[in-house]
Each structure stands twice: as structure tokens, then as C-alpha cells.
Amino acid sequence: MTDFWIYAALLVLAGMLVMLWPVWRARKQHHVDRNAxxxxxxxxxxxxxQAQRDAGELSEGQFVATRDEASRLLLEDTEETDQPRLPFRPSRAAGILLLVLAGLLPVAVVTLYNTWGSLPALALYREIQDQPEPQSMQEVAERMQxxxxxxxxxxxAWFMLGRALLSTRQPQAAVAAFERSMQVLGEHPEILAQMAQARFFAADNQLDxxxxxALDRALELNPQxxxxxxxxxxxxxxxxxxPAAIQYWGELLKGMPPGxxxxxxxxxxxxxxxxxLEQGDEPAVDQAELQLRIELSLAEGLADNLDVQQAAVFLFARELEGEGMPLLARRIALNELPAALLLGPEDSMxxxxxxxxxxxxxxxxxLSPGGDVMHSSHEGRVAEVLLGDDQVYRLRVEIPLQ
Structure with a gap:
């Protein structure tokens, strides 16, 4: 911010010079105008x-004498002008007033900027100029705040803040952000749906x-x-x-790209x-038959210089073929590692x-240093595991991602 204050000081100085310039110029101009x-x-x-001489009204001697007299008078007037004298200037009260106003100008500028300007806004603008794209959802949340x-x-901005807070697992704060967004923008289906989703996560995956x-109102405004x-x-x-689940998901499927x-x-x-619906509820399955036993760790030194409150490891299990959407997923905080854990049906997407x-x-x-699943720095893989197997699968995060 130093350059801002330097430029501001230069502008104030220029303003002071503009105020004092007329006084200085009047003094100089008075002296020049008298001689001219x-x-x-x-x-x-x-x-x-010369005209009188040419017309015969004056003889040559009279012409010379009169001209010499005019020259003498000019010389006297010029010498009189060059002698020290009190400079021309405005009244004493006017001069004092100009000096006071010039002195008050910096104070007025600072006061007005503090009233109507905003140093935090200027700092934020420069941050956006220097780094247009935040590196993580946590940074997005901080910027939106x-x-x-x-x-x-x-x-x-309130809506984007709510989305960022939801992505960083802060559903209660996200609810407040979405509510504030709706107060400003009014009822919009996307805001209503996102607010309901935040309440869903804040209530341990229950819809109050x-x-x-909010969801019913969102569908009134936009059935899709x-x-x-x-x-x-x-x-x-x-x-x-x-039947209701099939109906809702069927409508949702209509708006999704096939495949x-x-x-x-x-x-x-x-x-x-x-x-x-056709066969009734399926017989209960032993949960142990649908779990994976995993020992998860990071390569030595990988967690150095990372923010333990922000960084996280995302654990996925997906179909053996392809890179489709994970079947199971869990977010693990950095300070929980190394960890022995079970991944099972409760982690279904x-x-x-x-x-x-x-x-x-x-x-x-x-591993995501910023806690955002879309921006990862290292990974670890086990090419094939069997669901329900008694084997403990050791998974070590150590492979850099480009």
C-alpha cells in the first residue's frame, strides 16, 4: 500500500500548488505588466x-527635444519600477485564508477517503489482480468473506460464499450465507436448493x-x-x-448427459x-461383508509445511474398470493420519x-493441500481390492500428480 500513499501525497501536493499558484503569479505579473x-x-x-514632424507641425529640433524628454521620462519610470517595493499581493486576510486552506487540504483528503473510500477494498482488488484464481476452496471462502x-x-458474493463453505464442510455457516443471499436477491430456485442442501448436511443427512x-418452493420456481x-x-x-424416489430421480436424469x-x-x-419396490426390502447383509480394511499413511515429509487445519486426504473406492464416479468416498483430516479405518456402505456417495x-x-x-477434492498434489493407489475381504490393504500417498 506504500505506492498508494505516495501517489495520494503527490496529488495532494499538486492540489496545494494549484491553490497557491495564483498568488505567486499575480506578484510576478504585476511587475511585468507595469514595464510593458x-x-x-x-x-x-x-x-x-513623428507624424507631427512629417506634417510640418514640428521642426526637427523640436521633434528631437520632445523625443528625448519622453525617453527620459520612460527611463525614470522603468528605474522606479525596478526599485525595491512592497510586492503586489492580496490582502493579508486572503493570504492567511489561502495558507490555511492549503494546509487543511491533506487533512480533508484523508478524512474524506476514510469516510467514502476503503483500504480493504483496494487491498482485495489488488489481490484479485495478482491472483485471479484461488488455489483452493478454502481460499475461495476467505476471499468471499x-x-x-x-x-x-x-x-x-453471499451465494458463492455459501457454495465455498459447503465445499469445505461448514454447512451451518453455509446456511447463514445462503439465507443472506436470498434476503438480497429474493427467492431463486438455485439458492433455495443450495440452502436446503446445507441444512441437510448440517442435520447429519436429514431433511428438516x-x-x-425450501426444496418444494425451488421446484415450484424451476421443476428441473x-x-x-x-x-x-x-x-x-x-x-x-x-415411487417418489424413482419419480424425483427420473426427472433429474432427464437433464443429465446420457452415459x-x-x-x-x-x-x-x-x-x-x-x-x-417390486420385491420388498432385501434381507439384511452383514456389514463386515461389504467393508474394506485399510491402513492409510503419507510418505515421509509429505505433510511438512502443510496447514493441518486445511489440508485433507480424500479416499475413494470405484469400479475396477474406468474412471467413473466413486462408489465410496471419505474425507480424512491430515491430523488423523496415519489411520486404520473401515470403508463401507455408510461411505456411499x-x-x-x-x-x-x-x-x-x-x-x-x-492429498489436497487446500482441502479441495478438485486440486490434489499426490496420490496413492491399490489397483484391485475385494469388498468384504479380511485382508488389510496398505495405502500410502506418495505419487506426485502433474
């Missing part, structure tokens, strides 16, 4: 004498009455709102209302709901995920 006037009068007088503190009526009301359809499908499935990872996951949920004992999967763990 005397010379002009002398030249005019000589021209008149600064923007909303400077611009509390920026509804879009306010969340359901994807977040609302997905959440209501989950709630219906968990409540055993399989995409998300579409395949929704199709799997619909198939599971249809099967349960979506209700209705079909798991079978002995199912072949691949196991992946990725």
Missing part, C-alpha cells in the same frame, strides 16, 4: 511626434421441515432444479417411499428403488449404491 505599459506609451508618443464484509449487499419447504430433485429423491428413498458418471449413479439408484460381497474395486487416496 510604460514602453507601449513611449512608443505611441514617439509615433505621434472479505468481499461480503466490504459489500454486505452483494447477493452473488424448513429444508423440505437438479439439487432439489436429487435431495428429495434421497429423502424419499431413505423414508422407504420408493455420464452422474447419470450412471442416478440410474443405479433408480434400479435399486425399483427392485425394492449416493443412497441406492449397489455393493456386493467380493466385489472388485480399485482404491485411491489423494
Amino acid at each position: 505599459l510604460n514602453v507601449a506609451l513611449f512608443e505611441e508618443r514617439v509615433a505621434e511626434l 472479505r468481499i461480503t464484509s466490504i459489500q454486505p449487499d452483494n447477493g452473488e 421441515s424448513r429444508a423440505v419447504a 432444479e437438479p439439487t432439489a430433485l436429487g435431495l428429495l429423491g434421497i429423502a424419499s428413498f431413505e423414508a422407504g417411499d420408493y 455420464s458418471d452422474g447419470a450412471r449413479s442416478i440410474e443405479s439408484g433408480i434400479e435399486r428403488a425399483q427392485r425394492l 449416493l443412497p441406492g449404491t449397489r455393493l456386493q460381497s467380493g466385489q472388485r474395486l480399485q482404491l485411491i487416496a489423494r
Whole structure:
């Protein structure tokens, strides 16, 4: 911010010079204008004498004598002007007033800037110029928090803050951000759906009455709102209302690209709901038959210089073939490692995920310094694991990602 104050000081100095310039210029101009006037009068007088001489009104002797007298008077006037004298200047009160105003100018500028300007806004603007794209969702959240503190009526910034807080697993704070966004922007289906989703996560994956009301209103405004359809499908499935789950997920599927990872996951949920609807609830399966035993660790020195409150490891299990959407996923804080853990049905990405004992999967763990699953620095893999196997799979995060 040093250069800002330097430029501000230069501008204030320029303003002070503009205020004092007329006084200095008036003093100089008075001296110059007096001599110029005397010379002009002398030249005019000589021209008149020449005209009289040419007309025969004056003899040559009279002309010379009169001209010499005019020259003597000009010389006296010029010498008188050059003698020290009190300079021309405005009244004493006016001079004092100008000096006081010039002195008050910097104070007025600083006061007005503190009233109407904003150093935090300037600092944020420069940060955005230097780093347009934050490196993690945590940085996005921090930037949006600064923007909303400077611009509390920026509804879009509140919405983006809510999304970032939701991504960094701060659902309670995300609810407040979405509510503030809706106060500014009014009821929008996306805001309503995101707020309901935040309430869903804050309530341990349960939809309360306010969340359901928000989702219903979102679908009134936009019957194809994807977040609302997905959440209501989950709630219906968990409540055993399989026809409603099939209906919500079917509507959601219409707006998804055919064959995409998300579409395949929704199709799997619909198939599971249809099967349960036709055959009744499936017999209980021993949870131990659907779990993976894992020992997860980081390579030595990999956690050095990382923020333990922000960095995290994301653990995935997905189908053996391809790079589709994970079936199971869990976020593990850096300070929890190394860890021995069980990955199972409770870590399913979506209700209705079909798991079978002995199912072949691949196991992946990725380190994210910023806590954002989309930005990882290292990973570890186990090429093939068997669901429900008694074997303990050792997974070490150590491979750099480009």
C-alpha cells in the first residue's frame, strides 16, 4: 500500500500548488505588466511626434527635444519600477485564508477517503489482480468473506460464499450465507436448493421441515432444479417411499448427459428403488461383508509445511474398470493420519449404491493441500481390492500428480 500513499501525497501536493499558484503569479505579473505599459506609451508618443514632424507641425529640433524628454521620462519610470517595493499581493486576510486552506487540504483528503473510500477494498482488488484464481476452496471462502464484509449487499458474493463453505464442510455457516443471499436477491430456485442442501448436511443427512419447504418452493420456481430433485429423491428413498424416489430421480436424469458418471449413479439408484419396490426390502447383509480394511499413511515429509487445519486426504473406492464416479468416498483430516479405518456402505456417495460381497474395486487416496477434492498434489493407489475381504490393504500417498 506504500505506492498508494505516495501517489495520494503527490496529488495532494499538486492540489496545494494549484491553490497557491495564483498568488505567486499575480506578484510576478504585476511587475511585468507595469514595464510593458510604460514602453507601449513611449512608443505611441514617439509615433505621434513623428507624424507631427512629417506634417510640418514640428521642426526637427523640436521633434528631437520632445523625443528625448519622453525617453527620459520612460527611463525614470522603468528605474522606479525596478526599485525595491512592497510586492503586489492580496490582502493579508486572503493570504492567511489561502495558507490555511492549503494546509487543511491533506487533512480533508484523508478524512474524506476514510469516510467514502476503503483500504480493504483496494487491498482485495489488488489481490484479485495478482491472483485471479484461488488455489483452493478454502481460499475461495476467505476471499468471499472479505468481499461480503466490504459489500454486505452483494447477493452473488453471499451465494458463492455459501457454495465455498459447503465445499469445505461448514454447512451451518453455509446456511447463514445462503439465507443472506436470498434476503438480497429474493427467492431463486438455485439458492433455495443450495440452502436446503446445507441444512441437510448440517442435520447429519436429514431433511428438516424448513429444508423440505425450501426444496418444494425451488421446484415450484424451476421443476428441473437438479439439487432439489436429487435431495428429495434421497429423502424419499431413505423414508422407504420408493415411487417418489424413482419419480424425483427420473426427472433429474432427464437433464443429465446420457452415459455420464452422474447419470450412471442416478440410474443405479433408480434400479435399486425399483427392485425394492417390486420385491420388498432385501434381507439384511452383514456389514463386515461389504467393508474394506485399510491402513492409510503419507510418505515421509509429505505433510511438512502443510496447514493441518486445511489440508485433507480424500479416499475413494470405484469400479475396477474406468474412471467413473466413486462408489465410496471419505474425507480424512491430515491430523488423523496415519489411520486404520473401515470403508463401507455408510461411505456411499449416493443412497441406492449397489455393493456386493467380493466385489472388485480399485482404491485411491489423494492429498489436497487446500482441502479441495478438485486440486490434489499426490496420490496413492491399490489397483484391485475385494469388498468384504479380511485382508488389510496398505495405502500410502506418495505419487506426485502433474
